[in-house]
Amino acid sequence: MNIAKEEAKKAYLLDEVPIGAVLVDNENNSIICSSHNEINKQNNSIKHAEIILIENACNKRKSKYLDNTSIFVTLEPCTMCAAAISAVQIKRIYFGAYDEQKGSLESLMKIYNQKGFFVPEVYGGINEIECKNLIKDFFQRQRS
């Protein structure tokens, strides 16, 4: 999660909402790739950290699935990202802060309770305070 937080800090400095993600190979705990939110950079509101991570990892692995991997992400995934993580069959999700507005694993809804989804294991609240404060600071700075 430390590397995911470093990615979130990169986003912060680039004036993107500070959310970072890392994908790890469960076989040997090596990092496959890391990413941060690039909505402004890529001029595209779907370019969340998780979507970019999945694109990079599928390219790298030349595989449409990301079997036996774990994603670490600083904020609870939204509906789009939770469904994307399931589509590529990532095995475990570790997230930092809970997102009461849009979090789709525990907060707004539990999307994997719907039928038809590949269901990853979910572990929330990892380094929650630090992950949350990064986002809180960003929006406080934006307002001031």
Place this chain on the structure above:
Amino acid sequence: MNIAKEEAKKAYLLDEVPIGAVLVDNENNSIICSSHNEINKQNNSIKHAEIILIENACNKRKSKYLDNTSIFVTLEPCTMCAAAISAVQIKRIYFGAYDEQKGSLESLMKIYNQKGFFVPEVYGGINEIECKNLIKDFFQRQRS
């Protein structure tokens, strides 16, 4: 929807699940871009027709939102795509066949009933039979 069906047929010939999509500018009814499912081509299970369409259209418009546009897609969007369409604020969704397994606008769930979503207008069942038969034929051919 005819152009979306042509895109679906292109996918069929390329051994991709035949789903096509078109984005139209509501101002003047001009086509912004069209796409089809490229999961195998791009080796990535999130490369649904709608995701590729959104990427191409945001690039073309150099905008993170796709205000005042309509998407025509041959199959009812899944959860990921429905959430992505909402994230870029596409105004209207016209879809062909209903998807009882994964359709997230009317079938499996009504995702926009959850709070926190930009809610597009939804019109389902446009050229339903033709859109459905394309997919049915594809899977029948795969099995034989």
